[in-house]
Amino acid sequence: MLWIFWLVFAYFLGSIPFGLFIGKICCNCDIRTEGSKSTGATNVARLCGFKYGVAALVLDVAKGFVPVLMAYQYSHNWIFISLVAAAAVIGHVFSIFMDMKGGKAVATTIGVFLALAPVATFYSIVFLLAVIALSGFVSMGSLTFAVALPFFTLVTGSVGMVPLACGMTVLLFWTHRENIRRLAKGQENSWKKKK
Structure with a gap:
């Protein structure tokens, strides 16, 4: 039963759309309908300014970091920890506060x-x-991160986390599927440009 509590807690925390809240409160815009239409830090920075993008980034990282760190204090079981981590990231991608839609999960994965x-x-x-x-594309950097994570997780000795890292790689490529299409067509916007 306690496992269920931790999974629900992680999912709920992961679901909180900090980028959306920052956009509405700080610059009176719905970032789901402007710019890249993403609730992530990059779109917040484009629409609201760098400092607000940093705030969104830190909060999205925290909602992956906090539940996993807390759960680790409860149990060192790697299956349990992996499930809690996955719940936080899935909450970010499929948020109960946004009709089961969400962000691309890079920052929350970093937090985990x-x-x-x-x-x-x-x-x-x-x-x-x-x-x-080098490229000017946040999406390309994010995809590189997705590939690098399981490799470095393995070579630095965190072998128990390799399956989770591989799962995150698949998820991050899926959440970036539109970016991949735009990159292939040469239509992706640089982070330096506003859409």
């Missing part, structure tokens, strides 16, 4: 793995930032 495999996450973030800097 900062709690579980911080070294692997650090290296993966380095690749994410490098690709964004």
Whole structure:
């Protein structure tokens, strides 16, 4: 029964659309209908300004980090921890506050793995930032992160988290499917441009 509580808690926390709330409260806009129409930090930064984008990023990372860290204090069972982590990320993608729609889950995945495999996450973030800097595309950096995460999770010794990392890779590619199509057609917008 306690496992169910933790899963519901993680899903609920993951479902909170901080980007949407920041957009409505701080710049009086519905980010679901403007810019890239994403509730993520990149769209918040484009529409509301850099500092609000950073706030959305930190909060989205926290909603992955906090439930996993708390659950880890309760049990070190890797299956349990993986389920809690997955619940937080799934909550972000399928939010009960947005008719089961949501964001792309990069920040929340980062939060989850900062709690579980911080070294692997650090290296993966380095690749994410490098690709964004070189390409100008946040989506390309995010996809690079998705590929790098299971690799670095394995090579840094967090073997128990590799299945979860692989699952997150699949999910992140799915949430970025429209970005992948735009990248293939040369229609993806640089983070430096407003849509």
